[in-house]
Amino acid sequence: MRGMLQKILHEVWLPTLLCCIGIFAFKALLTYALPQVMAGMEEILEKLPFAKTLITALLGTEVGSEVSARTMQAFLWVHPVVLALLWGFEIMYCTRTPAGEIDRGTIDVLLSWPVSRRQVYCCETILWVLAGVLLIVVGYLGHRLTVSTMPADMRPTWPRAAMVMVNLFGVYVAVGGIAFLVSASSDRRGRAVAVVFVFVLVSFLLNFLAQFWAPARHVAFLSVMEYYQPARILSSGIFPYRNVVILIAIGVSSWVLGGEVFARRNICTL
Amino acid sequence: MGGRQKNGGQKYADVTGLPIFLSPIFLSPIFLSPIFLSPHLPVTRLPCVSAARADAVPADHLSPPRRSGTVVAAQGSAGRSGVSPGVLFSHSEVVIDAQRLTRFYGRRVGVQDVSFQVAAGEIFGFLGPNGAGKTTVIRLLLGFLRPTSGQGRIFGCDCWRRRAQICRQVGYLPGDLRLYSWLTGRRALGILARIRGVPLLSAGRELAARFRLELDLPVHKMSRGMRQKLGLILALVHRPRLLLLDEPTSGLDPLMQDVLSDLLRERAAAGDTVFFSSHTLSEVERLCDRIAIVRDGQVVADERMEAMRQRACREVVLTFADLAAAQQLPVPPFLQQVTRIGTRWRAELTGSPTKFLSWAAELPLVDVALSPPRLENLFRRFYDAAQEDA
Numbered sequence: 001m002r003g004m005l006q007k008i009l010h011e012v013w014l015p016t017l018l019c020c021i022g023i024f025a026f027k028a029l030l031t032y033a034l035p036q037v038m039a040g041m042e043e044i045l046e047k048l049p050f051a052k053t054l055i056t057a058l059l060g061t062e063v064g065s066e067v068s069a070r071t072m073q074a075f076l077w078v079h080p081v082v083l084a085l086l087w088g089f090e091i092m093y094c095t096r097t098p099a100g101e102i103d104r105g106t107i108d109v110l111l112s113w114p115v116s117r118r119q120v121y122c123c124e125t126i127l128w129v130l131a132g133v134l135l136i137v138v139g140y141l142g143h144r145l146t147v148s149t150m151p152a153d154m155r156p157t158w159p160r161a162a163m164v165m166v167n168l169f170g171v172y173v174a175v176g177g178i179a180f181l182v183s184a185s186s187d188r189r190g191r192a193v194a195v196v197f198v199f200v201l202v203s204f205l206l207n208f209l210a211q212f213w214a215p216a217r218h219v220a221f222l223s224v225m226e227y228y229q230p231a232r233i234l235s236s237g238i239f240p241y242r243n244v245v246i247l248i249a250i251g252v253s254s255w256v257l258g259g260e261v262f263a264r265r266n267i268c269t270l
Numbered sequence: 271m272g273g274r275q276k277n278g279g280q281k282y283a284d285v286t287g288l289p290i291f292l293s294p295i296f297l298s299p300i301f302l303s304p305i306f307l308s309p310h311l312p313v314t315r316l317p318c319v320s321a322a323r324a325d326a327v328p329a330d331h332l333s334p335p336r337r338s339g340t341v342v343a344a345q346g347s348a349g350r351s352g353v354s355p356g357v358l359f360s361h362s363e364v365v366i367d368a369q370r371l372t373r374f375y376g377r378r379v380g381v382q383d384v385s386f387q388v389a390a391g392e393i394f395g396f397l398g399p400n401g402a403g404k405t406t407v408i409r410l411l412l413g414f415l416r417p418t419s420g421q422g423r424i425f426g427c428d429c430w431r432r433r434a435q436i437c438r439q440v441g442y443l444p445g446d447l448r449l450y451s452w453l454t455g456r457r458a459l460g461i462l463a464r465i466r467g468v469p470l471l472s473a474g475r476e477l478a479a480r481f482r483l484e485l486d487l488p489v490h491k492m493s494r495g496m497r498q499k500l501g502l503i504l505a506l507v508h509r510p511r512l513l514l515l516d517e518p519t520s521g522l523d524p525l526m527q528d529v530l531s532d533l534l535r536e537r538a539a540a541g542d543t544v545f546f547s548s549h550t551l552s553e554v555e556r557l558c559d560r561i562a563i564v565r566d567g568q569v570v571a572d573e574r575m576e577a578m579r580q581r582a583c584r585e586v587v588l589t590f591a592d593l594a595a596a597q598q599l600p601v602p603p604f605l606q607q608v609t610r611i612g613t614r615w616r617a618e619l620t621g622s623p624t625k626f627l628s629w630a631a632e633l634p635l636v637d638v639a640l641s642p643p644r645l646e647n648l649f650r651r652f653y654d655a656a657q658e659d660a
Binding site: 002003004006007010011104105106108109111112113114115116117119264266267268269 | 409412413414415416433434435437438440441442444446447448449450452457460461462463464465466501504505
């Protein structure tokens with residue numbers, strides 16, 4: 001196990017570090033910029049009436065007649081750049097094994113070592129989970145760095161922020177589980193990346209469209225983003241047990257299925 | 271690390287589509303079996319025995335096999351793998367046992383009904399032209415591929431079900447070796463030592479010295495030959511009881527080929543088994559005790575090298591003292607492909623030269639030239655037959 005973990009660490013430490021820096025810096029900047037955006041929000045809404053629809057779509061909840069400070073806090077957790085960094089990392093990480101290994105041909109060497117495919121899969125998973133926790137926590141630390149520049153009513157309390165982080169981790173697990181499943185079923189990393197990318201993009205757009213397009217509302221339950229609602233958590237302070245359970249269930253069942261596919265499939269690099 | 275070719279029509283490996291998700295195996299209870307949740311699989315011991323003994327008792331209840339003791343004792347390699355000096359074990363211990371191994375790639379035949387056994391201490395050559403199925407057999411033996419039918423066993427263990435356990439005792443060099451670009455020899459030995467649970471650095475250093483490889487050079491800066499050397503070191507460093515080498519000399523210069531040959535002979539003499547795939551006739555001829563020739567996915571010959579040599583033909587050139595004798599003498603049955611040019615005969619001799627020498631001694635000859643047995647001709651006959659069939 002230690003040897004496998006060491007091998008995986010060699011491969012992922014740099015992209016993990018870069019993503020951490022990216023999320024940290026972006027959250028710090030966003031936290032710093034949000035009060036200024038908030039100050040000019042009324043003017044923006046007057047000039048661009050559709051901006052309210054876009055904000056509603058992005059947050060996944062009705063923002064009411066005016067955008068409150070609490071609502072603005074949720075931006076920290078739903079901003080497309082934050083999600084793009086998180087998902088980009090996941091797609092990179094989860095498609096490495098086995099799709100990337102088969103694609104490069106290195107799986108021949110890997111599987112000739114005395115490790116079962118399930119061990120390989122579990123080692124990948126351990127570091128994937130740790131990396132997810134790290135990215136989310138580092139994002140929060142970035143926010144904490146500049147939170148003092150926010151007005152007091154805009155600062156999220158620690159328990160509510162923790163609830164949002166758990167919800168975001170649920171999304172991370174769901175997307176990663178699906179990415180592992182796709183990777184386990186594929187011989188080409190490019191193809192696996194494309195499939196997962198389309199999945200997250202469709203999820204994002206479906207959730208976005210469902211806020212103002214009725215037909216999309218009927219199928220919005222298929223989007224993982226439907227189960228991620230930081231604006232509601234921050235305003236109500238209620239932990240979204242149902243959403244988190246659904247996200248974890250999607251992730252774990254896909255992950256288990258991916259593990260079985262990997263353990264039972266034929267592997268040929270020719 | 272350039273692009274790789276994809277075999278046409280190999281649908282088995284490309285399973286991005288949904289059908290595999292809907293396969294009944296995923297609806298089985300194993301899907302949620304506790305073993306999946308436990309990353310610690312029992313890999314510390316090889317709970318199998320040689321195939322020769324495995325029939326009698328279930329593999330799970332048997333102790334690990336022991337190496338070919340006579341050879342081990344003679345070579346003084348005791349102390350390794352728990353073998354006591356002077357202990358005699360069965361020489362016929364079967365290390366690899368392939369029984370009617372068959373693998374289809376969609377409708378295309380990869381290998382069909384491939385059966386052979388390799389005993390401990392043997393250097394077994396697996397010979398065949400490109401695309402004959404050599405690599406497929408190795409992949410089946412290593413559990414990369416599941417046989418469509420038939421069974422492969424290594425040390426008495428099923429190759430598909432117990433691949434991780436088998437790999438503890440196996441060193442493998444892929445035919446098309448790809449290594450992680452960030453890897454250096456030293457780093458690879460460190461990782462492998464942790465995975466195998468034994469220190470490997472000093473053995474790795476020794477091998478690197480023999481192969482003249484710098485252990486601190488990263489793979490992305492290595493030439494093809496250097497990567498091949500690193501692959502060989504990783505396959506050999508843990509002193510595996512079985513070496514599965516897929517075209518191991520490709521990319522190596524002649525000097526390094528000799529180093530490898532010496533190493534393999536040493537390992538075989540110590541009781542280890544070498545399974546050696548190649549399409550280079552000379553190296554197989556030089557190294558192997560026994561060879562199997564695979565053609566169109568089927569084993570068409572499996573013989574000891576000595577027997578092959580006896581069947582191989584020699585080139586004979588006879589120079590007669592006079593033209594009349596050269597032209598009128600009837601051709602004896604042991605000479606084939608006779609060509610008469612003036613006073614000279616050029617022919618092929620198959621089998622023992624005794625008869626030929628007694629026959630030639632009574633002829634008015636001024637010169638006789640007899641080449642060593644040429645296995646190449648024999649191999650070519652198999653290969654050519656394959657091409658004719660195609």
